[in-house]
Structures are given as structure tokens and as C-alpha cells.
Amino acid sequence: MYHAKLDTFPAGFLWGAASAAYQVEGAADADGKGKSVWDEFSKVPGKTFENTNGDVAVDHYHRVLEDVALMKEMGLKTYRFSIAWARVFPSGEGEVNEDGSRFYDRLIHALLANGIEPMVTLYHWDLPLALEKKYGGWRSRKTADAFVEYARVVMERYRHQVKYWITFNEQNVFMSLGYRFGAHPPGIRDFKTMMEANHIVNLANARVVKLAHEIDPSYRIGPSFGYGPSYSYDCDPNHVLAAMNADAFNNDWWLDVYVKGRYPKALLYQLEKAGLAPTIREGDYDILAQGRPDFLGMNYYHGGTVQWNRYENQTLADGKDFNKTDPYQMQAQWSQAPETRMFETAKNPHLKTTAWGWEIDPVGFRVALRKMYDRYELPILVTENGIGAIDKLEADHTIKDPYRIEYLRTHILEMRKAITDGVEVLGYCAWSFTDLLSWLNGYKKRYGFVYVDRDDKSERTLNRYKKDSFFWYRDVIAQNGNAIEEKEGEQ
Ligand code: BG6
Secondary structure, eight states, X not given: OOOSSOOXXXXXXXXXXXXXXXXHOOOTTGGGOOOBHHHHHTTSTTSSGGGOOSSSXXXXXXXXXXXXXXXXXXXXXXXXXXXXXXXXXXXXXXXXXHHHHHHHHHHHHHHHHTTXXXXXXXXXSOOBHHHHHHHOGGGSHHHHHHHHHHHHHHHHXXXXXXXXXXXXXXXXXXXXXXXXXXXXXXXXXXXXXXXXXXXXXXHHHHXXXXXXXXXXXXXXXXXXXXXXXXXXXXXXXXXXXXXXXXXXXXXXXXXXXXXXXXXXXXXXXXXXXXXXXOOOOTTHHHHHHTOOOSSXXXXXXXXXXXXXXXXXXXXHHHTSSOOTTOHHHHHHHHHXXXXXXXXXXXXXXXXXXXXXXXXXXXXXXXXXXXXXXXXXXXXXXXXXXXXXXXXXXXXXXXOOOHHHXXXXXXXXXXXXXXXXXXXXXXXXXXXXXXXXXXXXXXXXXXXXXXXXXXXXXXXXXXXXXXXXXXXXXHHHHHTXXXXXXXXXXXX
């Protein structure tokens, strides 16, 4: 779609930046905080990059006022952060820990005093460890009950202070990595278990959305989804069909439930036949139907390219570590990786990648916004977008990060085009405000506008330094994004 002139960003557009409790706070057991599953998992040798953990992180807990002052200086309109459930309820349920909760009182108060809209994520992966031990975490509906109660306490506490709430951060990611690929806690590798746990999180999500509207009808609440649109490798209809399958498997499976209250029918049919569909109890669909969000949060980093599945595409199957004539291997493939019947990932020859191999695809961001909006017709809040890179602190304490500026500029430009196309976007939170702990990649993969002087081995000074991108984004916000235009020769 060509536009001779781009629309301006709406007035009140929420320019922001984001973080998550475990990645920034540190103060792992301060003021009565209980342990989370990440506190335990990150201590198991070999689970994280060079055994890094969030015990100290970037010490946001103790430097919160300094960090908010930097946000103010930057002109942030919103700051997205998560609450560590185990600070509020050290055992996940029971008595509220007032001492721990007061940290969020202070943060929210400081944000409001500086004219910054707090945007609160209720769950960014740090499940209280006690719930994992007692109930088996998200495999139990009791954990969903505890989550609803925790959400109730927090949403009542911050009435009249917080308007925007995120239920779950990237349910697709913490479910897949935690229950299917074993790379996050609880370290399980079983597709069916993931499906069951995922259904329970869906119920928790819907219950909390409903509850938020009961507590305060002016609340705006939704999940943040890790969205990656699927491209067909080329115009071979078989690849096109594979891309449809990939979208259903990677995106619609979650988003349809959030918005429509049901799973996409064709995929559900396939999983039922394979014995892999979640157990749906009587009444579950009623719960799901009552949890329609006000917006969809989108975390966008990149999409993916797919081709025809290995079972039908003989050329592909021959080259893979997979033997079609071996019934046991076939069965294992089907039960643990049903998507191999539907599509196969492929490399996209048109895209460059980051140092960590993530595709850089700003147009894909416009595609993502268009697809999500076309299918669900809900406003979109971009809750994460950014680039992980190795930054260098110069002797004069400057940090030159033109690659980050270019990444953000091209993505914001594509978002502006999507808005001009007709997509309703409420705000944009870059990931991240300060540097922080990358769950599995330690501290050297940096995302922030603010450099934090620490590395994987040592906490060093933990001093904050503004990167070049800090000043650039400050100007973007001051102009409400409207100086982000196409450069000559860019299309
Ligand atoms: C998102 C998460 O998946 O991606 C963030 O919500 C995370 O918590 C971000 O940090 C970047 O991922 P990574 O692996 O580079 O830290």
C-alpha cells in the first residue's frame, strides 16, 4: 500500500520503554521476597549463559528513583514493568508481604509524580517457586486460582493509579520454552504437558481480564503476545499452505483464545486426532468467552519463513535427521512435534540478522500489525521491540549505538505506515529502558537506552550512562514520532 503522505501519530500516543522484574530488579530476597522459579533455575549450572542470574541484575530495586529520573529526562509517556508475584506473595498465596509490595508503591508513585503512565505486567515468567513445588506450577488449576487472587490484590491496590494492565507476557514463549523445550523453568520437555498447562494459563488470563473490568471498568487490560508473522518461502502453493499452518500453530492458537474464546478449529481438530489437544472441562469455554481483552499487546522481534512439510516434500525429508520408514521415529515426531506435519522452517534470503541470529525485519513489523489487527480488530499496544547488541562504553562515558537507532527508526517508520494503513496502535514500548539480564544470554546482550556498568562476571559500579539512542528517542518522543519519515532512496 503506497501513501504519498504518512498520517501523524495520534495525540496521546504512549511512547514508552519496558522491562521485567527478574531482569532488572535484583534484591532477590530483600524485604521478605519469596523465591521464584527463576531464582532456582538460574542456579543450576549450565542453564544460563555463563551461569548468570538476576540476584543483583541492574539493581533497579535500590536505584528506582534514579531510573525514573532518567525516564523523566527522556520524556517517556509510559513505562512498562512487571510485578514480581513473589514480592507480593512470597509463597504465591496467603498473606500479602507489605514490605515487598511497597517497592511497587514507590515506583508507581514516582512514575505518576513525573507524568509517566505506569503500565503493569502481572506475570513476566517469575512464578513463585512455592507454587511450582506445591502444585506443579501451571500444570494445576490451583496455580490459576492463586494468580487470580494475586491479580485481585494488586489491581485493587493500584486503583486510580494504574490504568494499563498486561496479564501474561508472551504466554507462547514461556509455555514453549518451559514445558516443551525444557530451556526455561520448569524444564519440562513434553508437548502434551505444554498443551495442558497452556490451557490453564488461558483460563487464568480470561478470569483476570474479567476481574479487572469488575474492579474498575476504566481499566484497560490485555495479554502481551510474542508475535511473529509467517512468510511463505515462495509462491509455490504448498509453501503458501505451510505459512497458513504456521500462523495457526504459532499465533492463532493463542490469540484466537484471547479474543474469540476458542481455539482455531482446524488446528484443534488436528491436535485432537493426534491425542495432543488440551483437556477442556465443562464451563471452560464460558470462562474464556468472558475474558475478551481491551487491546492486544504485541512483542515484535521477527517473524519466520516456512516451506512445505517434510512428510510430503521428499527433497526436504531426505536431507533431515529423520527417517520416514521408522515407525518409532515417526511416532515420536508426531507426538512431540506435530507441526512437522504442517510446515518446516526455512531461511529467508532477504533478511540480515543480529549478532544473535535474530532476523531484522522492519517490514515484518508492519505485516504483523496488519495481520493482528485484520484478524482481531482490537487496538494494539506494542509492548516490546528492540535489538540486542554488544555496546561499548567509551572512555568519556558515551555509548555510540547507531545500529540501535537504525533498528528502532526503521521499525517506528513501519509502524507509522501501518497506522496510515488503518491500524489502531495505542503505544510503543521499546525493549528496554536500561540494559538488563537477557534470560539465557546474560548481560552482554544489551537492549537498553541506558547503559549499565556491569558484565556477566561482575557487578562493577552499576552506574548508568546514556547511550546515543537515549537522546535520539528523547527527540522522537518530543516530536510525537512525526519526524520519523522515509529517507531518500528508502522504500
Ligand atoms: C522477550 C521477553 O521474549 O524478548 C523479554 O519478553 C526478553 O523478557 C526479550 O528479554 C529479548 O529476548 P532475549 O532472549 O534476547 O533476552
